[in-house]
Amino acid sequence: MAASVSSNKVDLAVAGPRVARDDPDTARLELARDPVFARVAEEPARIRHDGHVGSGLPGRVALTDTAAVGTELRAFTVADIDGAARMLAERHARHRAVEPLLPAIDDFRPHVAREFSADGASGAVSLRAGEVDGYVIGTRQEDPIGPHVRIALAGSASREPERIRDLYAAASRIWVDAGLTRHFAFVPAVDDLVEPWHRLSFGTSAALAARASDRQAVPNGGATVRLSTAEDLRDAARLDLLLHEHLERAPSFSGLPQRDLDWFVDDWRTTWDDPKYTHFIAEREGRPVGHLLLYRRPAGDLRVPAASIDLANAATLPEVRGSGVGLALTAYAIEWARANGYRAITTDWRMTNLEASRFWPARGFRPTFYRLYRSIP
Numbered sequence: 001m002a003a004s005v006s007s008n009k010v011d012l013a014v015a016g017p018r019v020a021r022d023d024p025d026t027a028r029l030e031l032a033r034d035p036v037f038a039r040v041a042e043e044p045a046r047i048r049h050d051g052h053v054g055s056g057l058p059g060r061v062a063l064t065d066t067a068a069v070g071t072e073l074r075a076f077t078v079a080d081i082d083g084a085a086r087m088l089a090e091r092h093a094r095h096r097a098v099e100p101l102l103p104a105i106d107d108f109r110p111h112v113a114r115e116f117s118a119d120g121a122s123g124a125v126s127l128r129a130g131e132v133d134g135y136v137i138g139t140r141q142e143d144p145i146g147p148h149v150r151i152a153l154a155g156s157a158s159r160e161p162e163r164i165r166d167l168y169a170a171a172s173r174i175w176v177d178a179g180l181t182r183h184f185a186f187v188p189a190v191d192d193l194v195e196p197w198h199r200l201s202f203g204t205s206a207a208l209a210a211r212a213s214d215r216q217a218v219p220n221g222g223a224t225v226r227l228s229t230a231e232d233l234r235d236a237a238r239l240d241l242l243l244h245e246h247l248e249r250a251p252s253f254s255g256l257p258q259r260d261l262d263w264f265v266d267d268w269r270t271t272w273d274d275p276k277y278t279h280f281i282a283e284r285e286g287r288p289v290g291h292l293l294l295y296r297r298p299a300g301d302l303r304v305p306a307a308s309i310d311l312a313n314a315a316t317l318p319e320v321r322g323s324g325v326g327l328a329l330t331a332y333a334i335e336w337a338r339a340n341g342y343r344a345i346t347t348d349w350r351m352t353n354l355e356a357s358r359f360w361p362a363r364g365f366r367p368t369f370y371r372l373y374r375s376i377p
């Protein structure tokens with residue numbers, strides 16, 4: 001099927017509604033309805049990715065700071081994929097030591113190759129004694145706000161965290177020359193890997209997160225939670241519209257396209273025929289007051305744990321917030337996931353969604369990746 005329901009909270013993947021799409025590029029699934037993620041890619045790529053990057057680097061650049069003597073930078077080429085895959089393997093091993101729910105991956109070459117073979121991909125690589133010791137690859141994307149560059153989950157790694165700043169300096173020159181002044185980077189939620197990006201003026205705009213689906217005592221919060229049916233279509237659409245409106249307001253200012261209830265009804269219509277989704281409704285005195293959507297996110301990228309399911313969309317009516325409906329829905333969904341053989345549950349939120357950015361961490365979700373954002377100027 002093409003696109004179905006808002007599987008994605010995001011705001012990302014972040015917190016607004018997302019639409020899951022069948023797409024082998026799992027990175028695209030992350031936030032499909034989030035403008036940050038919705039790829040339109042209508043315009044031809046302006047950046048070449050054959051190693052002769054547009055207005056790119058003038059050959060090799062030798063770095064001169066003390067820690068980097070002997071390090072060279074140049075444009076990323078196909079010949080660098082194996083070396084970059086080794087760096088990504090090191091990064092992921094480090095990341096898994098911090099977050100054991102992350103998937104075990106044998107071969108990182110396809111992850112790097114996928115980034116570099118995407119339309120509009122370009123980047124920089126650093127070499128020490130002739131060996132790749134870091135890289136950054138970004139791809140040109142398009143959203144309702146305009147063109148931007150995305151450095152995806154497998155788009156950067158550096159043995160020396162500080163070196164990422166030199167790599168970004170080299171690559172961003174190409175992007176800004178091509179008129180691309182909005183930059184997103186997905187970076188492991190490991191302090192010393194994130195920190196150098198903050199010193200490049202990147203801010204944290206969203207989190208991807210995970211937790212184990214262990215046994216839950218389900219509080220009822222005065223609400224009854226049940227699996228939904230197609231009869232619940234309009235209530236699900238209304239609750240999703242609430243989330244959409246919530247994200248339009250301060251401080252998210254999502255910039256998502258205006259949608260009315262009919263649009264959401266259409267979007268949700270096929271949910272109950274699609275095995276990718278499981279949806280729950282919470283009721284008080286027979287009245288729907290909240291909902292939660294689980295989405296079977298395809299495995300295969302660096303963030304999707306084995307045997308996991310994604311908590312892709314949730315909302316409660318404004319007048320019941322703070323009274324336990326969200327707790328009841330979340331505990332019910334986690335318990336349902338555990339009972340159905342899912343060992344982990346993922347989710348994501350925009351940092352500017354105040355409710356979500358407080359509620360999900362308090363429910364035990366640990367950030368796995370941060371989405372960082374910089375706009376120039």
Ligand SMILES: CC(C)(COP(=O)(O)OP(=O)(O)OC[C@H]1O[C@@H](n2cnc3c(N)ncnc32)[C@H](O)[C@@H]1OP(=O)(O)O)[C@@H](O)C(=O)NCCC(=O)NCCS
Nearest residue numbers: 009015314315316321322323324325326327355356359362
């Ligand atoms: C995020 C959201 C789903 C949470 O739902 P909710 O119904 O407010 O959740 P609850 O009422 O169960 O819990 C909210 C807080 O109230 C507390 N609470 C619950 N019942 C309570 C009670 N009877 N007395 C006092 N506090 C209570 C909870 O402990 C929680 O606080 P904590 O996170 O500090 O522990 C809701 O805020 C929402 O719909 N927001 C807008 C849409 C949105 O952002 N959705 C998420 C997309 S990613």
